[in-house]
Amino acid sequence: MHPGETDRTLLSPERRRADRARLATDVVDVLVIGGGVTGAGAALDAASRGLSVGLLEARDWAAGTSSRSSKLIHGGLRYLEQLAFPLVREALTERARLVTTIAPHLVRPLPFLLPLTAPVWQRAYYGAGVALYDVLGAAFARDRAIPRHRHLSRRAALRAFPALRRDVVRGAIRYWDAQVDDARHTLAVVRTAAGYGAAALSSARVVGLLRDGEAPDAAVTGVRVADLTDGSSFEVRARSVIAATGVWSDDVGEMLGAAAPSLRVRASKGVHLVVPRTAIDGGDLGPDGLILRTPTSVLFVIPWRDRWIVGTTDTPWRLDRDHPAASSADIAYLLDQVNRVLSRPLSADDVVGVYAGLRPLLAGESDETSRLSREHAVVTPVPGLVLVAGGKYTTYRVMAADAVDAAVEALPGAPGSRTAQLPLVGARGWAGVRDRAAGLAAEHGLPEETVTRLLHRHGDEVLAVLDLVRGDPALGRPLDGAPEHLAAEVVHAVTAEGALHVDDVLTRRTRISIETPHRGVESAPQVAALMGGVLGWDDERTAREVRHYTARVEAERESQRMLDDRTADAARLGAPDVRAAV
Known part of the structure; x- marks a missing residue:
């Protein structure tokens, strides 16, 4: 993007009207269905290649899975036990890119403690896994933005996280991953795609596919759309359609009819609790997060601003996908698991917020969601339609690039992906504003703490927010x-x-x-x-x-x-x- 083109990223009401009119009349090279992080990433990937792009979302940007994650950018330490080394390495590569280049204002390194509760074998076993985790990530962390792991004694572990039960913890290993505001990151991807010319429409539900004939394998040539802002409908024509709809992938399969897609996606519900920072004593130096083993998966206790996020569950979900619900059983399970290592148990009265999201997992032979693949798949069930599903938030950019590669196979001369080193909206001028909280606060008559929080939500877009205050x-x-x-x-x-x-x-x-x-x-x-x-x-x-x-x-x-x-x-x-x- 060239200097002076920043306004092209604005998702204003006027921009929506213009994009709506453009999509109803133009034929785009790539039309993406789904405004989660993968769909947004595909729109950015295609638009930054110089292709004409449309992006449609039935509700709001990141309204589904992409705003209800554990807020982590990570390689997936537990996948090492499944020997999924390529998956972990790929995710750690993306983690380094996000922290250093793509979204440093939204993705920040975060230390975690892995408490040790068993004799010497546990330190050796877990220590070897964390060391491998560091090795797999080291080749891509050019300036070592993510520190290496360290072993902590029992005393050091309790000093780092005083809330741990002294009668349970025998030590810990501190390792590093990264944290993200997932919804704001997805929004930044959408805005960046808009800056490259993508027509982005939320509240635009795809209700049918346009086909080039009646045959089961007839090519997809576009979609029918219901505009949920005014009840109108319109059609969008496209040379290729990418469906990045996550747990809604089956809906696209139903639109295809007899030409069913060759992949299956299962929904796994993940519930998270939000509790005040004062509910858990995380020490004065961090605070570190915690990662705990449970009988079926792992549990995180994650510092989140002035609060903690405790999660997550991992259970099959076959009910309403738009609004997955957390039950009292989910809340009780999380409290029970985390209280096994806390000196002051949490109760339901400590819970400030609860949210539930659905992970789109590629179905395998096992119905246990914790064993389903976190890899992604890209398939083309009929000409003109690409389906991408599976994966994890951290690897959205790779999923998006793979999907666009499949979509442009029939477009001669289309360039390759450019997003590996492409900063998002908010990141381009981050180096120039990240240390200016005090000056900006004084200039606008605001508390420095307020401006610091604004910086980590908006990056260099903080200047646009503060201009509103000036006006x-x-x-x-x-x-x-x-x-x-x-x-x-x-x-x-x-x-x-x-x-x-x-x-x-x-x-x-x-x-x-x-x-x-x-x-x-x-x-x-x-x-x-x-x-x-x-x-x-x-x-x-x-x-x-x-x-x-x-x-x-x-x-x-x-x-x-x-x-x-x-x-x-x-x-x-x-x-x-x-x-x-x-």
Whole structure:
């Protein structure tokens, strides 16, 4: 992208209208279905190659799996036990790229403690695995942004993480991975793709495929789309279509009819709890995260701003995919597992937020989701259609490049992927702003801590947010019920980040929905008023947005009181999606 073209990345209401009109009339080289991280990555990969690109998302950017992860960029230490060395090495390569070049403002190194609870054999066994993990990642960490592992004695382990039970822990190994704000990272990928000319439309649900004939193997030539902002419909023509729909992959298969795709995707539910930092004493030096072995998988305790994320579960899910629900059994399981090593047990009363996501796993012979493959697959069931599924968040860029490679096979002269060293929106000028928190705070009359938080959410886009405050000092005030966020961030979410609903802002542009005890309900009226001022909502529309959001929170709370998946799912479906109101 050339200097002066920054405005092309803005996902403004005006940009959406222009992209909608363009997609309805043009024939694009590559049309991507799915606005999660893999679909966004495919749109960026194709657009940065110089191809004309469309990107369609049924709800909001990262509304599904890509906003509900463990917030980690990692190689997958546990996959070493499965001897999946190429998968781990690939992921560690991507980790280094994200930390150093692609998104250093959003992806940061994070230390983890692997507590040792057994005699000497455990230190030797785990130590060998972590050493191999370092070796597999070292060749790609040019400036060694990720430190090497260290062995800690029992005393050093307890000093690093005082909340550990003294009668259980015999020592620890400290190793490093990285952390990401997944929803904001996916959004940055979408905006970067838009900067390269991709037409990006959220609230645009694909309802059918266009085919070149009636035969089962007839080529796909485009899609039919329902615009959920106004109830209209239109068609998009494309030379190649990529479906990056994750756990919704079967929906595309149903659209194909007899030409069923040659891959199967299973959904695995992962539930996470958010608790205050004060609920777990993580020491004064870190804090480090924890990785714990469980009977079926691993459990993470992850520092997240001024809180902790505890997760995750790993269970099959065959119910509603748009709104996976956490049950009281999921919450009890996580509390039971983490309390085995904590000196002060957590209780349900400590939980501030809960979120559940679905992992798209390639199905193998075993039905146990913890054993299903985390590798990805790219298939072309009929000409003109590419399906990509599986994988993990960390390797989204590789998945996207593979999918685009398959899509452009029929396009002569198409160049190869360029995204390995391509900084995202927010990262290009990161080096110039990352140490300017104090100066920017003084210049705009804001607390330095506030600007520091803005920097790690927006990168060099912090200047655009602060310009809003300069133009209207009232936007420099904290949000009701969420003092860590400014009113300016809501306006920026609408004018630059494609937010169309209150839920988009409270759940993904910010994380107020999981970081506050009220789960965003106290903030919703002010957020709706700010959004309405930009989008031209009347009083009825503004009130409806607040009602929808409040109903969503109430339904989630009710689902988390249910004993099993089926009753939790039924409770969560008591609140319809806000986009269904059109």
